[in-house]
Amino acid sequence: MHFKFYKAMLKILFAALCTFLMVPGVQAKEKYKGTFIYIPLDDRPVTYSYPVKNLQAAGYEILTPPEKYLASADRSGDPDKLWQWLVENAPDADAAVISSDALIYGGLVASRTHFFDETTLQARVQRLEMLRERLPMPLYVYSTLMRTPRASFGNVEPPYYSKIGPAIFRYSELLDKEDTTGLTLRESLAKQAIKNNLPQADLNDWLQRRLKNYHVNKSLTELTAKYRFHYLAIGKDDNAPLSATHMEARYIKRDAFALSDQIFQIIPGVDQLGMLLLTRAVNEKNREHPLVYTYYAEGTGRTTIPQYSDSTLGESVPEQILVADARPTVNAAEADFILAVNTPKDGVMMDSTAPSNQFFASPRDKKYIGELEKFLNSGTRVSLADVTYSNGADNGFMNEFAKRGNLEKLTAYNGWNTADNTIGFAIAQGILAPQISTEDNALLMRLRLVDDWFYQSNARRDATDFLERSGSSEEVYKLGASKKHVSALAQNVCDELARKYPFTENFKFKVGFPWDRLFEISVTPTDRKK
Structure with a gap:
């Protein structure tokens, strides 16, 4: 306790000394803005170092746990060590942004592959309930609804999924459809045949894993209803309009119907949530609600349902804007920035490694670029979310956009992983950009x-x-x-x-x-x- 008192006093004295002496290099920096605790999903750059770099560039101190406690490529994170670190360090911060997956399972991959029993998982959930008493600060928590991929390789699911994943996915589609609109006779027979032909031990294991994850998320929403958290976001990991993830989200929403979207949301995507919640913490600390105008490329635009998602962009983009505690607007003139969303004209989204992704701009690309140039040349800030393809940029669009000298005028660019991941980062960076120097923003x-x-x-x-x-x-x-x-x-x-x-x-x-x-x-x- 004495150490933390002296640490706090030294921070105050150092800030005062720098102001008094006007030290070169220090005088250009703004006054102390705040300190946030951040426990990410794992140590991947998009979930860990990149959000940290953005917040640091905006002038905020970010406290993160030792990397050895976080999940990495060859290990799961250590929930107990992370918990101990959080309790010891959070009193020095203004708010905490916490991945519950890290504190309960040991990370994102571990949330799908762990062998913890229900008692252990619920005990870790209950530790989170005690945080409000121990840490009297805003607690922003994000969790994951277990994904339902069409297929998966690379040891990020239980071993059997690489072999029978497509059949499990189809089974989950039929389960979801049965629960909503009902099945035709053909579909009922297909569902029963898939169930009978799948190895029962593997199917039961997958269903039990889902049930544990569902119970954890339901418990987190109950804690939110008791105001144990300032805000909770649950991300729907890779899924589809008909899938187990989609079905479970429906039930969680139903049970949490009384919770306002100011304290609880379920949205598509997971990897962008750390960045969005750090941005929300900034906005709430500064009592700001930036206005965001979304501008789609010609074609399906807002009606596009991206790969790995169960929602149209018209549904999910406003939801993500709210996650950051910003507000959507239909008036471009009053917006703080334009969220430009480059979508596929026909709504069919493929991986960026597809043969069609060549360095030739279509007439539609050139038209959209011309429209964006009107914003850029008038001095309007534009954050570009490039989601024509999944997992990468649209070569033809970006080549034309860059050749016309527009990169220098952009506020932010994103085109990574899923469309929802990309859009979440584009929103966050558009919000944070005014607090970042021109040099750092360009980097x-x-x-x-x-x-x-x-x-x-x-x-x-x-x-x-x-x-x-x-x-x-x-x-x-x-x-x-x-x-x-x-x-x-x-x-x-x-x-x-x-x-x-x-x-x-x-x-x-x-x-x-x-x-x-x-x-x-x-x-x-x-x-x-x-």
């Missing part, structure tokens, strides 16, 4: 361009092709002997593309594979002086 955008455009849509495709040609396609999910060659290939492709555009031509960086798989990378600047 944050270059990091995303290298990751989402140069790597995901281009280098990843080349790396996948190389692994398939060399008979090592399994290394897509776990890099082994080919890692050195793949790393060099990815770096070369990204370097070559960076040199093509003025905004990135002088940006020096190193590409890494923090989880030893092609799905995500880290991008580290190598020429930035601190």
Whole structure:
């Protein structure tokens, strides 16, 4: 306790001394803005380091647990160590943004693959109930509804899912449809046949895992109803309009119908929630509710149902804006920024490695770029969510957009993983941008361009092709002997593309594979002086 008192006093004295002396480099910084505790899902860059970098660039101190306590590629996190760290450090903060998956299961992957019994999980939920007494500060909690992927590889589900995942997914579709509109005779017979043909031990294991996850989320909503949390967000991990995840979300919403969306929401996507809730903490601390105007590309636009989602963008985008404690507006003139959403014209979303993702702009692309240029050239801030493809950028659109000199004018760019992940980050960055210096904001955008455009849509495709040609396609999910060659290939492709555009031509960086798989990378600047 004495240590924390002295730590707090030193922080105050240092701030006063800097103000009095007007130390060069310090006087340019704004006054102390606040400190937030942040416990992420795991140590992936998009859930851990990238949100932290954004908040730090905006002037906030972010306290995170030691990385060894977080889930990584080769280990689950340690819920007990994380809990101990949280209780010891949170009194120094203004608010806490907490992944309940990290504190209950040990991370996102662990939430699907763990072997904890119901008693252990509920005991960890009840620890969260005590936080309000121990930590008299706003507590922002985010959780995950277990996903229902059409297929899955790479040891991020129970082992049987790589073999029977598609059949389990189809079974869950029929369960959900039976619960809503009912099944035809053919569908009823198909459901029974799938159930009979699946290994019963594996099916029962999957259903029990789902039930445990459902009970955890139901308990969290009950704690929210008791005002144990300031706000709770539950993310629907990869799912579909008919799926077990969709069905469970429906029941949780029904049971929590009395909770206002100011304290509880269920939305599509998970990996963006840490960033959104940190932004919400900023907005609530500053008593601000930024206005966001959403502007879609021509075509299906707001009626698009993205891959890995059960909701149209017209439903989910306003929900994500509310998660950040911002407000949607239908008046572009009064908006704090434009959320530009580049959607597929026909509503069909494919992976960015699809052969159709070439460097040729369509007439529709050029039309949308012209419309965005009117905003950009008038000085309006624009945060671009590029969701024509999943897991990467639209090459044709972005190439034309960049060649016309628009990258420098953007407020933010995102085009990673699912559409909901991308849009969540685009909202958060659009909100935080006015608090970030021009130099730092440009760096944050270059990091995303290298990751989402140069790597995901281009280098990843080349790396996948190389692994398939060399008979090592399994290394897509776990890099082994080919890692050195793949790393060099990815770096070369990204370097070559960076040199093509003025905004990135002088940006020096190193590409890494923090989880030893092609799905995500880290991008580290190598020429930035601190």
